[in-house]
Amino acid sequence: MAITLSENAAQHVAKFIAKHGKGIGIRLGVKTSGCSGMAYKLEFADVAAPDDIVFESHGIKVLVDPKSLPYLDGTELDYAREGLNEGFKFNNPNVKGQCGCGESFTV
Amino acid sequence: MALLQISEPGQSAAPHEHRLAVGIDLGTTNSLVATVRSGMAVVLNDELGRPLLPSIVRYAADGKIEVGYEAQAHQASDPKNTIVSVKRFMGRGLKDIAHVEALPYDFVEGEGMVKLRTAQGVKSPVEVSAEILRVLRERAEASLGGQLTGAVITVPAYFDDAQRQATKDAARLAGLNVLRLLNEPTAAAIAYGLDNAAEGIYAVYDLGGGTFDISILKLSKGVFQVLATGGDSALGGDDFDHRVFCWIIEQAKLSPLSHEDARLLLMRAREAKEFLTLNSEAPITARLSTGEFVDLKLTSEIFTEITRTLVQKTLGPTRKVLRDAGLSPAEVKGVVMVGGATRMPQIQKAVEEFFGQEPLNNLDPDKVVALGAATQANLLAGNRAAGDDWLLLDVIPLSLGIETMGGLVEKIIPRNSTIPIARAQDFTTFKDGQTAMALHVVQGERELVSDCRSLARFELRGIPPMVAGAARIRVTFQVDADGLLSVTAREQTTGREARIEVKPSYGLTDDEIAAMLKDGYTHAAEDAYRRALREAQVEAQRLVEAVLSALKEDAHLLTTLERAHIEACLAKLQAVMLGDDRRAIDEAMDALSKATVEFAARRMNQSVARALAGKKVDEL
Numbered sequence: 001m002a003i004t005l006s007e008n009a010a011q012h013v014a015k016f017i018a019k020h021g022k023g024i025g026i027r028l029g030v031k032t033s034g035c036s037g038m039a040y041k042l043e044f045a046d047v048a049a050p051d052d053i054v055f056e057s058h059g060i061k062v063l064v065d066p067k068s069l070p071y072l073d074g075t076e077l078d079y080a081r082e083g084l085n086e087g088f089k090f091n092n093p094n095v096k097g098q099c100g101c102g103e104s105f106t107v
Numbered sequence: 108m109a110l111l112q113i114s115e116p117g118q119s120a121a122p123h124e125h126r127l128a129v130g131i132d133l134g135t136t137n138s139l140v141a142t143v144r145s146g147m148a149v150v151l152n153d154e155l156g157r158p159l160l161p162s163i164v165r166y167a168a169d170g171k172i173e174v175g176y177e178a179q180a181h182q183a184s185d186p187k188n189t190i191v192s193v194k195r196f197m198g199r200g201l202k203d204i205a206h207v208e209a210l211p212y213d214f215v216e217g218e219g220m221v222k223l224r225t226a227q228g229v230k231s232p233v234e235v236s237a238e239i240l241r242v243l244r245e246r247a248e249a250s251l252g253g254q255l256t257g258a259v260i261t262v263p264a265y266f267d268d269a270q271r272q273a274t275k276d277a278a279r280l281a282g283l284n285v286l287r288l289l290n291e292p293t294a295a296a297i298a299y300g301l302d303n304a305a306e307g308i309y310a311v312y313d314l315g316g317g318t319f320d321i322s323i324l325k326l327s328k329g330v331f332q333v334l335a336t337g338g339d340s341a342l343g344g345d346d347f348d349h350r351v352f353c354w355i356i357e358q359a360k361l362s363p364l365s366h367e368d369a370r371l372l373l374m375r376a377r378e379a380k381e382f383l384t385l386n387s388e389a390p391i392t393a394r395l396s397t398g399e400f401v402d403l404k405l406t407s408e409i410f411t412e413i414t415r416t417l418v419q420k421t422l423g424p425t426r427k428v429l430r431d432a433g434l435s436p437a438e439v440k441g442v443v444m445v446g447g448a449t450r451m452p453q454i455q456k457a458v459e460e461f462f463g464q465e466p467l468n469n470l471d472p473d474k475v476v477a478l479g480a481a482t483q484a485n486l487l488a489g490n491r492a493a494g495d496d497w498l499l500l501d502v503i504p505l506s507l508g509i510e511t512m513g514g515l516v517e518k519i520i521p522r523n524s525t526i527p528i529a530r531a532q533d534f535t536t537f538k539d540g541q542t543a544m545a546l547h548v549v550q551g552e553r554e555l556v557s558d559c560r561s562l563a564r565f566e567l568r569g570i571p572p573m574v575a576g577a578a579r580i581r582v583t584f585q586v587d588a589d590g591l592l593s594v595t596a597r598e599q600t601t602g603r604e605a606r607i608e609v610k611p612s613y614g615l616t617d618d619e620i621a622a623m624l625k626d627g628y629t630h631a632a633e634d635a636y637r638r639a640l641r642e643a644q645v646e647a648q649r650l651v652e653a654v655l656s657a658l659k660e661d662a663h664l665l666t667t668l669e670r671a672h673i674e675a676c677l678a679k680l681q682a683v684m685l686g687d688d689r690r691a692i693d694e695a696m697d698a699l700s701k702a703t704v705e706f707a708a709r710r711m712n713q714s715v716a717r718a719l720a721g722k723k724v725d726e727l
Contacts, residue, residue, distance in 0.1 A: 016113055016145040026113060043114045044146065080110060084154065084250035087110025087144070 003028060003055050003062050003072055009079040009088060010058030017060075020044050025054075025061030028077065028090075029068040038071060038105050040090055070094075110252065113145040126256045128286065128488035129247045130294070130480025133236065133260055133274065135194040136316035136343075138162045139474060140243040141481035142251060148298065148478040148485075150471075151250040158474065160246075164238045165189040166225035174242045183370075186211035188225045192317065193239075195340075196221055196232040197277075198270035205340070220273065233277045240281035257286035259484035261476050264290040264322050264336040286487040292322035293331045294479030295445045299467050301326060307440035308334070308432075312458055312466065314421060314448040317343040321425045323432045323439075332525050335431040337424040342417065344380075344448030350413050351376035351405065355391060359401045368395045379405045384450045411453040418457045425461060442466040447473045507562075507584055507592060509534075510547035514556045519584045522552065531583040533599075540572040544580060548594050548609060567596040567605040643692045647684040650696055651677060654703055657710060664709045676702045 005013065017023050029041035045063045048054065053069055055062040064072060075092040095105045129151070132139045137159040141150045150158045157176070165178035166188045173181070182189050190212070196204060201214055201221045213224035222231045240260075247255055260283075262274050271288055278285045289297075292311035296302065301309055306327050313320040320338035324331045352373050356364070364372065375393050382389035383405065391403040429436060442462050448454065449472045458466050470478065508518040511534070520530050536544065544567045551559030570578050579599040586592050595606040654677055662670060680695035 012145070013113070016147055019147040027116070040111060041114075042111045043116050046116050082110060082252075084151070084246065085110055085252045086250075087112050089110055 002074070003057070003064060003069075004076045005057040005060055005062065006076055006078040007058055009077045010060045012079045012088075013060050017044065022046060024048060025063055027052075027063045027065075028072060028075070029065055030071045040105075041068075042077075042088055115146070126488040127247075127251045127253050128256050128481075128484035129243075129251075129258050130289075130477050130482065130484045131240065131243055131258050131260045131283075132291070132294070132474075132477035132480060133194065133239065133262070133277075134162055134315065134476075135192050135318055136162060137473070138239050138243060139477035140247050141474065141477040142247065143481050143485035148481045150474045150477055151247055153246055160239065160242060162194065162239055163189060163191045164193065164235045166227040166230065168226040170227065172227070172238055174238050183366075187213060188227075190223060190225070190230075190235050193232050193235040196223075197236060198266075198273035199232075233273050233280060236274070236277035237280035240278055240283055244281055244283055255283065256488045257284040257484065259287050259289050259294075259480045259487065260285060261289050261291045261294045261480050263320060264292055264333045265320075265338075286484055289480055289483055290322075290331075290333055291320070291445070291476050292324055292333065292336075292443070294476045294483065295443045296324055296326070296331055296479065297482050298470055298475045298479035299441075299443055301441065301443070302331065305440070308434060308438055309441045309443060310425075310429075310439045310462065311443045311445060312421070312425070312449065313338075313445035314454060315343050315446040316448070317341070317345055319343060319421050319424065321421070321428050323428050323434065330525075330527060332528075334434075335428040337428040337431070339420060339424055342420055344446070346417055347380055347414050347448065347451065348373060348377045350417065351379055351410065354405070354409070354413050355401060355403060358403050359399070361395075361399065361401075365396055368397070371395070372401070375401075380410070380451070383407050383410050384452065407452065414451075414453065418453055421454075422457065422461055436462045439464075443475070444468045444472050445475050505550050505560075506552055507548070507550050507586070508559075509582060509594075510549060510556045516549055516551070516554060516556055516559055519582065520586065524586075527585070527587050529583060529585040531581050534580045534582055535576050536570065536573065536578040536580075537575055539575050541575065541578070542570045542572055543568045544570065544596065546582065546594065546596055546605075546607075548584075548592070548607070562592070563594070563607050563609040565594070565596075565605055565607040567598065567603065569601065569603045570598050571601060640687055640689045640692075643689050643696070644684055647680055647692050647696055650699060651681060651684070654699065657703075657706065661706075661710050661713065664713065665706060669706070673699070673702045673706065 013026055017025070023044045023046050025045045027041065027043045027045040030038045031041055045061070048063055049065065051066050052063045053066060055064070062077075071094055072090075072092060073094065075090055075094075078089045078091055080086065080089045092105070097106045127142070129140050129142045130148075132141075139150055139158055139160065141148055143149075152158050153160070160175040161179045163175065163178040163182065165173040165181050165185060167173060167181075167185070168188070178189055182191060198220055200219065201207065201216050204210075204221060207214060215222040215224055215229050217229075217231060220231055220233070222229045223235070244255060244258075258278065260274060260278055262271055266274070274288060275285050291313065295311050295313070296309055304326065307325075309324045309326060311320075311322045311324060313322070318338065318340050319342040320336065322336045323334040325334050352369075355361075355372055355376060371393055375391050379389040379391050386407075388404050388406045391401060391405055393401040395401065429439075439462055442458060442464065444455070444458070444466045449458075449468070455466060455468065506518045506522045507520040508516045511517045517532065519532055520528060534544075545564065546567065547556065547564050548562040549556055549559040550562050553559050567580065570580070581597050581599055583595045583597070584592065585595070593606060593608045595604060597604045654673065658670070658673070665673070676695070676699040680692070680699050683691040683695050686692070
């Protein structure tokens with residue numbers, strides 16, 4: 001079981017955390033909403049919850065709550081640029097289908 | 108799939124509910140758009156990676172509208188249809204514009220604002236600005252992958268209401284929802300995070316391409332107040348280029364230059380200026396169309412020397428604004444540098460010497476205003492982290508004041524004051540032995556209370572009896588960050604106090620405020636009420652007289668009880684009809700009418716009987 005960051009993503013996360021000024025890492029998760037069942041959560045993690053599972057990738061701590069982990073296991077978080085837009089991208093092997101916009105997905 | 112940004116803990120947006128907000132620096136020379144990505148303010152570049160958009164719009168004869176670099180390329184060949192520095196015309200009439208004759212445009216006097224005749228018809232500065240904003244909006248939507256929730260647009264601190272309104276109109280025309288207009292120096296201060304810094308006085312030194320602005324801000328409780336602004340609308344980085352250009356001509360002993368050569372040397376001058384930011388000498392080489400070859404070296408000493416007067420010219424207004432604010436340079440806690448021209452080492456040095464401290468310059472001075480606006484936009488769009496406070500930097504749209512004897516308005520807080528604000532003024536009694544004072548709070552720009560909007564009335568009682576003019580009553584107006592006005596009246600010797608709270612702009616739309624500004628507010632609702640009241644009074648008078656005369660003639664038709672009832676109703680109406688309670692008048696009139704229905708019927712029967720008495724049916 002693991003969640004990883006691409007090197008590019010790790011660099012960006014490090015930069016954003018430095019700018020954010022606090023926090024121990026990033027929190028990944030899923031929540032049930034959106035047009036196709038599940039939606040990703042990507043947040044700064046200021047504190048770890050007792051049940052959190054913590055991965056470390058390229059020096060960045062990645063926190064996941066145990067309920068989200070089955071949906072995210074094996075995911076690599078990447079940082080991508082599409083035209084003028086740029087941001088983080090979940091490469092999640094569990095996904096079976098996603099809505100047109102890609103903001104929500106089903107497993 | 109969609110690209111995500113890192114949110115604040117617990118603030119992940121649901122799909123399709125991202126609140127995309129941008130900050131826009133709508134500048135005289137260049138404009139920028141910025142946003143907050145993963146908690147960090149960044150300027151959004153165009154497809155070619157360029158952050159700046161020259162604030163230039165060209166209305167080409169073939170119907171094409173070009174904005175930015177594209178338009179800039181035609182500045183020399185099509186000056187009449189290529190609008191530069193349109194910001195100088197925003198909300199201005201022809202007579203407000205300096206050196207109209209030197210501008211290449213075909214001006215048309217418009218309603219309240221000058222307009223420009225172009226190959227595509229007459230365009231107002233609002234429309235021209237909207238073109239610039241539209242390009243920035245499209246850039247932002249392409250960069251953020253969605254529709255914008257709103258934008259914060261910056262304006263110079265000295266912009267008046269007409270200029271601010273024009274900027275808002277331009278944004279609306281460009282399809283932008285304006286979350287707020289933000290003063291440029293305030294935006295710069297926010298970009299440096301000064302809103303989280305210690306309270307105190309900050310100076311913002313803004314030397315752009317063609318304008319110089321200096322502002323003194325006061326930070327208290329996380330809100331910036333503009334204490335004073337000043338500057339020189341015809342002084343900027345371009346003047347430094349020009350000095351170097353003149354120096355080149357002098358050194359190379361060049362005869363009059365062709366247009367192309369002049370432009371080439373001006374470009375070389377600018378390059379040399381920029382090179383000297385990080386180097387101590389800059390080579391200047393150029394081959395002119397005449398075959399002459401220019402090969403010079405500009406050292407930073409010479410550059411400093413030839414631009415010394417320009418640097419000094421910025422310090423004059425700086426001294427003046429400090430004087431206006433009643434401050435000394437030592438009282439300034441921090442100095443923010445804005446505008447590309449502040450990169451010049453001699454500027455940095457002069458500012459440092461003047462204020463006795465190193466200015467804040469670690470952010471890109473070209474971007475700092477847009478970055479601050481983006482930070483503010485992000486907050487206003489609701490993407491705030493827990494604990495982040497709202498920053499409210501609104502102004503009061505209309506003056507607030509109090510009624511004085513003779514129905515005149517004494518303005519206490521002038522319009523366009525930034526909130527929160529508190530102002531106090533002392534008043535006194537009008538009559539000997541006066542122990543109470545009625546306070547009437549009004550809003551508006553007109554001189555007479557009857558022409559302003561009434562907000563609230565309250566009384567201060569228990570003033571010790573004194574001769575007229577001896578009492579000192581301090582009236583304090585305070586508008587908090589939410590625009591809520593509270594008025595306190597305090598008698599100074601006894602400390603007796605009365606207060607009231609009102610919300611001044613409640614229920615007023617932007618349009619209403621604009622209308623109020625335009626021709627003063629003419630109490631439409633109150634006038635309508637007064638008219639109805641006056642009509643009710645007249646009607647009541649008529650009814651009273653009718654009943655009185657009927658009683659006089661036909662009182663015998665009534666029983667004593669009936670008569671007493673009618674007289675009671677009559678007395679009641681007479682009691683209220685001269686007051687200003689319209690509902691009471693209406694009610695009393697109703698009661699009297701009902702009480703006299705039977706009486707009226709009997710009188711009718713009586714007259715019918717009288718008319719018919721002794722007559723045969725066929726005589727009728």
